[in-house]
Amino acid sequence: MRRTRPLIALLLLALATTPFALHATAVAQTGEQTVVRYLVPQWASSRDTRIERQIAFQSVIDSFHLRYPQYRLEQVVGPGSQVSIAQALADGDADAIWINHAWYADWQAAGFFADLTNYLSDGAEEAFFDWTIEALRSVDGRLGALWHNTDTPLYFFDTTYIGEAPTTWSELRAVAEQVFVDTGKYAISYPIRNWAQYNMGMFAALGGEIFDANGRPVLFEGANRDALEQIFDHYATIYGLGFAPASSAAANHDQQMPPVFAGDVVAMVSNNNAELRYLRPNLPPGEVENWSAAPLPYPDGADAGRFVAGGWVIALAANDADPAKEAAAAAWIEHMTDVNAQRDTNKAGGWVPTRPGVIEADPFYADDPFMVTTVSALNAGGWVVPFNPLYPAVVTSLNEAIAQVVTGQQTVAQALAEAETAVMREYEAAR
Amino acid sequence: MTLQRFIAGPWPWLVPAIGMLALFRAYPMAHQAWLSLTDMRTATIGQARFVGLDNYRFIFTDASFLGSLGFTFTFTVGSVALSFLVGFSLALLLNRPLRGRSVYRTAILTSWVISSLIVGYMWQMLLNESSAGVVNGMLRNLGLPAVAWFSDPSTARISVILVDIWRSSAYIMVFMLGGLQTIPRELVEAAMIDGASAWQRLRHIVLPLLSGLITIALIFTTIATFNVYELIVSLTGGGPGRATMTVGYQMFRTAFGGGEAQGLGLLGRGAAMGMLMFVFTLAFTVLYLRVGFYRRGGRA
Numbered sequence: 001m002r003r004t005r006p007l008i009a010l011l012l013l014a015l016a017t018t019p020f021a022l023h024a025t026a027v028a029q030t031g032e033q034t035v036v037r038y039l040v041p042q043w044a045s046s047r048d049t050r051i052e053r054q055i056a057f058q059s060v061i062d063s064f065h066l067r068y069p070q071y072r073l074e075q076v077v078g079p080g081s082q083v084s085i086a087q088a089l090a091d092g093d094a095d096a097i098w099i100n101h102a103w104y105a106d107w108q109a110a111g112f113f114a115d116l117t118n119y120l121s122d123g124a125e126e127a128f129f130d131w132t133i134e135a136l137r138s139v140d141g142r143l144g145a146l147w148h149n150t151d152t153p154l155y156f157f158d159t160t161y162i163g164e165a166p167t168t169w170s171e172l173r174a175v176a177e178q179v180f181v182d183t184g185k186y187a188i189s190y191p192i193r194n195w196a197q198y199n200m201g202m203f204a205a206l207g208g209e210i211f212d213a214n215g216r217p218v219l220f221e222g223a224n225r226d227a228l229e230q231i232f233d234h235y236a237t238i239y240g241l242g243f244a245p246a247s248s249a250a251a252n253h254d255q256q257m258p259p260v261f262a263g264d265v266v267a268m269v270s271n272n273n274a275e276l277r278y279l280r281p282n283l284p285p286g287e288v289e290n291w292s293a294a295p296l297p298y299p300d301g302a303d304a305g306r307f308v309a310g311g312w313v314i315a316l317a318a319n320d321a322d323p324a325k326e327a328a329a330a331a332w333i334e335h336m337t338d339v340n341a342q343r344d345t346n347k348a349g350g351w352v353p354t355r356p357g358v359i360e361a362d363p364f365y366a367d368d369p370f371m372v373t374t375v376s377a378l379n380a381g382g383w384v385v386p387f388n389p390l391y392p393a394v395v396t397s398l399n400e401a402i403a404q405v406v407t408g409q410q411t412v413a414q415a416l417a418e419a420e421t422a423v424m425r426e427y428e429a430a431r
Numbered sequence: 432m433t434l435q436r437f438i439a440g441p442w443p444w445l446v447p448a449i450g451m452l453a454l455f456r457a458y459p460m461a462h463q464a465w466l467s468l469t470d471m472r473t474a475t476i477g478q479a480r481f482v483g484l485d486n487y488r489f490i491f492t493d494a495s496f497l498g499s500l501g502f503t504f505t506f507t508v509g510s511v512a513l514s515f516l517v518g519f520s521l522a523l524l525l526n527r528p529l530r531g532r533s534v535y536r537t538a539i540l541t542s543w544v545i546s547s548l549i550v551g552y553m554w555q556m557l558l559n560e561s562s563a564g565v566v567n568g569m570l571r572n573l574g575l576p577a578v579a580w581f582s583d584p585s586t587a588r589i590s591v592i593l594v595d596i597w598r599s600s601a602y603i604m605v606f607m608l609g610g611l612q613t614i615p616r617e618l619v620e621a622a623m624i625d626g627a628s629a630w631q632r633l634r635h636i637v638l639p640l641l642s643g644l645i646t647i648a649l650i651f652t653t654i655a656t657f658n659v660y661e662l663i664v665s666l667t668g669g670g671p672g673r674a675t676m677t678v679g680y681q682m683f684r685t686a687f688g689g690g691e692a693q694g695l696g697l698l699g700r701g702a703a704m705g706m707l708m709f710v711f712t713l714a715f716t717v718l719y720l721r722v723g724f725y726r727r728g729g730r731a
Contacts (some may be wrong), residue, residue: 082688082696087472106474106696193668246582247560250671259561389474392688392695400495403672407584422495428491 009387034328035070039094041080044312044349056348060341071328089317095329096336097315099148104313105139105387113144113299114318127339129428131309132354135384146337149351151309151349152378153198154293154370156274161185163295169234172297178265186245188238189259189268193252195402196395198269201306201383202299203227211388217427219394220420232405232412241405249406257282266335268295272374273350293370295377306383311354352378393426460709466702468509473688473696485701496704499573499676502588506677507657510595515645516594518603523633525604536608543601551665554594555581581667584674591666593674595659599652610644611637646719653715658708678708 042048046058061073076094078084082103088094098106109115117125125133125143132147136286161179163194166172172188179187190198200210203219208227210219218224238244245265248256253406257278259265270278272293279288298305314333319326335341339361342353347364352374359365359375366372385391402414437443467486471479490496521539525532542550557565558580567577580590614637622632638645660679663669667674669684686701 082473083686083698085695086476090476103473103696106472110474110478193670245561246579248582250581250587250667252668255555255668258556258559258563262561262563264561264563315504338575389472396684396695400672407582409669409672410583422493425489425493429485 001159020332034068034382035072035074036095036325036328036332037074037076037093038077038098038329038332039076039085039088039333040098042077044098044345045075045077047075047077052348053345056344060265060336060345063340064335067335068331071331072112073332078382092317092319093237094378095319095325096332096354097317098148098312099145101135101311102143102311102392104136104315106137106389107315108139108142112315112318113142113329114316114326115142115144115148116316116330116333117143119316119327120334121193124334127355127357128337129354129356129378129382131382131384135387136313139387144313145313146333147311147313147354148337148342148384149346149349150309150354151272151352152307152309152317152374152382153269153296154272154274154373154377155267155269155296156289156291158278158287160290161266162187165292166297167294168297168300170300173234173237173243175267176238177241180241180243183266185263186243186259186265187267188244189248189256190235191251191253191256191267191270192249192403192406193255193399195399197310198296199231199398200385200395201308201381202296202302203231203382204383205298205302205304205306206230207302210386210391210394215388215390216219216425217390217394220416225416228236229412230301232416234299235402236405236412240408244406246407248316249403270353272377275370276350276394290313293373295373305377305383306381307377309378309382309384311351331339333363337347344369390423390426394423397422436577463702466699469699471698471702473698476698477543479699482699486700487707489700490703490707495676496678496681498673499678499681503657503659503678505588506592506595506659507653509564509592510599510635510656511652513596514599514656515603515649517600519607521600522602522607522611525608536604538616539601539604542598543605545598545661546604547598548663548665549615550594550598551662554590554597555666558590569678569731582593582671584671585672587671594666595656595662598662599656603648603652606644606648607641610641614640646722649684650716650719653719654712657712657715678704 043053044057046054046061048054061075062300064071064073068174074089081099084099085094085097085099085103086107089097095299101321104113119301120143121223127318129150132150133143135145136145136147145257155165161183162175166175171316173266176187179185203210203224206227208224210224212218212311214274219228239246239249247259253270253274256265256270260268260278261282261387268274275288275291275293279291285290296305314336316326316330316333319329332366337354338357342355343358343362343364346353346358347362352371353359354363354374356379364371365375397419401410401419404410404418405412460663466479466643468481468483469479470482470485523659525536529535545553556563558567558578560567560577560579560582562568564580566580570577579586581587618636618640619632622636627635658679659677659684663675663677663680667675669680681699682704685695685697685704688695
């Protein structure tokens with residue numbers, strides 16, 4: 001025991017002094033530089049496991065340091081969950097944060113973000129798709145973030161079986177019936193667990209409104225309900241006639257793929273990067289070449305489709321106590337979303353840039369037929385979901401309701417009535 | 432108590448353990464209990480309002496939560512009971528002199544060693560309903576009709592219970608096998624000489640001697656099964672519709688969002704669901720302990 005005492009004391013001393021040593025090292029490294037703490041999930045950082053992402057994100061950080069020698073970017077790679085980010089915001093632990101666009105409104109309304117308007121270069125806002133800036137300003141007029149990347153669902157089809165993509169739902173049903181009768185294959189698959197992602201835009205295309213001006217859910221009322229019923233009826237028909245595999249009723253994007261790989265399904269709805277993410281790595285080259293994509297077919301009665309535009313934004317944390325730091329973080333956000341950074345990082349991630357200029361100038365986007373289709377869909381009918389705290393509750397209720405319908409558990413009227421009750425309860429609880 | 436007596440007693444030795452328990456168990460639990468009485472959302476961290484029992488009132492009048500609770504009970508009872516039967520039977524089988532016994536033990540144990548998430552993905556592929564699905568392919572080769580493992584709500588419920596049995600029975604087997612090997616051989620041999628049948632030996636010797644171990648195994652398995660989350664996420668996502676939604680998964684989705692529901696972020700309500708899970712788990716534990724206690728004639 002006597003012999004081990006000095007060792008234990010030494011160990012305790014080392015443990016106690018480690019934080020001080022680390023802090024001293026950090027101070028020595030930063031010197032007079034302003035440190036920007038950038039909270040980001042691993043998959044969107046230079047510490048991702050994929051080499052192409054490591055290179056792309058690190059090159060943006062390096063170019064930032066060259067451009068602004070007075071600033072130093074510190075990537076804080078976290079789980080990227082909503083709760084961990086909220087905690088970091090509440091504690092003032094981050095200066096710039098990569099977040100899902102769906103989380104933006106709540107935090108913007110709660111005053112967590114500063115206004116980027118005063119920091120941006122002249123003409124910076126005009127370089128983005130209009131709808132990104134409009135959506136971000138829609139909360140309270142301030143611009144708390146810049147939109148880094150977007151995506152949208154597409155209709156993917158095997159040209160061996162489907163010569164020309166249907167544009168409307170009635171055409172889709174006709175094609176599905178023909179393929180089913182001729183070949184016994186399914187001519188459409190939907191990831192029903194992600195149903196709202198590719199249908200709420202179509203609801204908007206039919207003139208449907210989810211919330212009124214005061215934020216009250218009105219989607220189950222009057223003409224809005226008619227539009228919802230039309231959409232639900234379409235799915236009830238498709239599944240009722242057996243044109244879509246029953247297994248997709250319980251599937252998300254990933255889980256709907258095995259029947260596609262097995263050749264049971266010859267067309268599907270999926271996110272625009274499905275070609276890169278699923279088809280190319282899993283199908284033989286000869287078969288991959290047969291696949292093409294088109295904008296989602298839209299409901300009869302709508303003039304055109306509306307396509308949900310998702311994606312991630314980079315937000316500026318409010319920092320009244322240290323305006324210099326806020327300015328440095330704003331510089332990083334503008335740099336991270338500029339032409340070069342958007343081009344390289346979006347290519348590495350398989351995402352769509354939010355600057356039309358990047359898409360037009362780079363062959364990766366301008367020449368790739370899947371990307372061209374994605375961009376044309378977004379240009380023609382890109383639609384951002386409403387920034388209302390109740391929207392996730394609407395999505396959850398509708399996704400569950402449609403599953404009840406396509407599995408034959410409930411009629412359309414029953415499922416919508418149940419969804420309405422759930423949504424209105426949430427509305428009353430939130431008031 | 433004087434300081435001297437305090438120092439000389441057991442308390443100084445217990446302080447680190449009590450401190451750790453207070454820090455990592457009692458404080459988080461108390462914090463969660465408080466959280467469940469607020470309207471805290473991820474957007475309002477630090478600005479939560481006290482709302483009393485509103486979250487509990489909402490939950491107990493919410494058809495979707497009550498549905499999840501009902502399925503969770505069905506899932507727990509079905510899975511624990513059948514896992515115990517399968518696991519105990521396997522333990523009895525592997526306790527006999529058998530060629531390649533250690534190979535069987537290792538093979539069965541593998542299902543418990545693999546992470547639940549991986550188990551879910553693995554069975555997702557095995558039970559896939561397309562022509563790529565292994566199990567349906569085998570059924571078709573045998574001339575039997577394919578089964579809608581996950582797309583039919585009733586079958587989906589059975590599927591998740593079966594997968595959980597596959598996983599949990601290995602755990603029970605290990606537990607019981609350990610117990611069986613502590614039973615003195617002389618006891619069993621004496622019973623055999625007295626003419627006791629296999630059933631009588633099991634009923635009057637093995638089960639009474641293993642009752643303490645069985646109670647513990649059942650407590651652990653029940654807690655793990657009632658709180659199941661990863662298996663549901665990877666297997667069905669609670670679907671189709673809400674057919675396989677468990678309280679654990681609903682709590683996660685309510686508090687943290689997930690999928691398209693990202694942004695739900697109702698931490699207060701999620702905490703209330705967590706508190707209810709704690710109460711149910713505690714009730715199960717007390718029940719098992721009391722039953723086990725009386726079975727052993729009041730000797731704990």
